[in-house]
Structure formats: structure tokens, C-alpha cells
């Protein structure tokens with residue numbers, strides 16, 4: 472079954488709600504409806520922008536979707552600073568990023584916590600984008616495939632086969648994030664192929680054929696075609712390049728198979 476590519480723009484801790492509106496308007500203006508038949512496009516702003524983005528997307532009936540950068544593993548109550556899955560669902564979020572390497576590093580998130588967040592997202596009908604990826608020393612030791620497969624297995628622990636088939640996975644080698652040092656298409660395919668095989672182990676054939684496995688790490692309009700051209704790469708999780716409307720729109724158009732906007 473052909474999987475529709477997904478391009479997700481992770482804004483990280485950038486852009487206030489006014490800047491968010493301006494960027495989404497520019498992206499939507501640059502990408503006419505025909506592109507959305509061939510690629511799913513989502514933006515992932517900071518929490519503080521989500522209500523503004525929701526109002527814009529709903530009001531103007533835009534075809535792109537949006538998501539959040541994190542979700543609480545808790546349901547509600549005394550968890551200062553957390554944002555629940557129910558809150559994100561009410562804001563119309565389609566996706567939530569979980570287990571990004573910046574959160575694993577900055578906030579010491581481990582696979583068990585990521586698994587709890589993954590389950591929290593699914594419980595509210597939000598698709599988790601589950602991130603895995605090796606640091607440079609693991610890549611240099613040559614154990615990156617086993618490392619990322621272990622991370623994925625831990626991050627999906629406790630899910631049913633049906634739930635496994637509902638996630639999106641993002642392979643983001645830490646050494647490629649924000650560095651301009653993109654993985655080669657062969658590097659991306661090697662790990663994404665192994666992750667797909669692991670998905671079959673965890674969720675059966677349905678998970679292997681339906682789950683989209685993205686690549687992330689210095690993706691731009693210059694390299695996206697080769698990356699998404701790999702058999703087991705179904706799109707990209709884009710950081711820096713998602714903050715520039717023209718660049719992000721071009722990147723999405725290329726992932727859709729063109730023509731350029």
C-alpha cells in the first residue's frame with residue numbers, strides 16, 4: 472500500500488503567536504490545494520501558538536494540519552507546566568512529537584516516559600511522531616541500527632498491535648540535527664528499513680505497511696527529494712528549514728513530486 476508522504480515542520484522554541492500566523496499564512500498561500508493530494512503537511516509550533524494556528528486553519532479552511540511538540544503522560548491535575556492530550560485534542564492537534572532527542576537530552580526523558588506520552592497521545596486520537604536516533608559516538612561505533620531499534624521498541628512498549636500501526640516514527644540521527652550534516656540517503660534507508668522491520672515485529676504486517684517512517688536532520692529543499700525517494704522513508708521531520716515559508720513550501724512541493732510553487 473502506498474503511503475502518503477508526511478512533511479512535519481518542527482518549529483522548536485521559535486516564533487510567537489503573531490509570527491506563527493504570518494508563517495502559516497505564507498505557507499498556505501504558497502501551496503495550492505493540488506499539492507495536498509500528494510503530501511500531508513503539518514506544522515508543529517510551540518504550545519503558545521496553537522490556539523492562533525487553530526483559529527487560522529479552521530477559519531480559512533486550510534489544508535495543512537498542526538500538532539504539538541510534547542504531551543504530558545498524565546491525564547490531568549497537579550502537574551505544573553504539563554499540557555494534556557485532552558487539551559491538545561481540544562485544540563485540534565493532529566500530531567504530537569514525542570521523544571525528540573532535544574527533550575531526551577534537555578529533560579532526561581527515557582524510553583519509558585516516551586512510551587507513556589505515546590500512549591497518552593493515542594488515547595486522545597492524536598498521532599504521535601515517535602522520535603529515535605543515535606548520537607555521534609554510537610554512529611562511529613557502528614551500533615546505530617541496534618541502538619535506534621532498541622529505542623523504538625522501548626518507546627512503543629505496552630502498545631497493542633493496533634496502536635503500533637497508528638504511530639508515525641521519525642529517525643533523527645542526533646549528529647545531523649541542526650548541523651547541516653545530513654545523513655546520506657543510504658544512511659537514512661538503512662535505519663528506516665530496520666525500524667520498519669521492527670514495526671512488523673511489534674505490530675504485525677499492518678504496522679509495517681501503514682506506519683510512516685520519517686527522516687529528520689538538516690533536511691532542506693536541496694536534499695529532500697533523494698531522502699524521500701528511499702523505499703522506507705515516508706517523509707521528513709524538518710527543523711530549521713520549516714521556519715522559512717518559501718523554503719518549506721518548496722520542500723513540501725518536492726516531496727509531493729512537484730511542480731515547484
Ligand SMILES: O=C[C@H](O)COP(=O)(O)O
Nearest residue numbers: 481648649688689710711
Ligand atoms: O525536529 C526536527 C529535527 O530536529 C531536525 O532539525 P533540523 O532540520 O534543524 O536539523
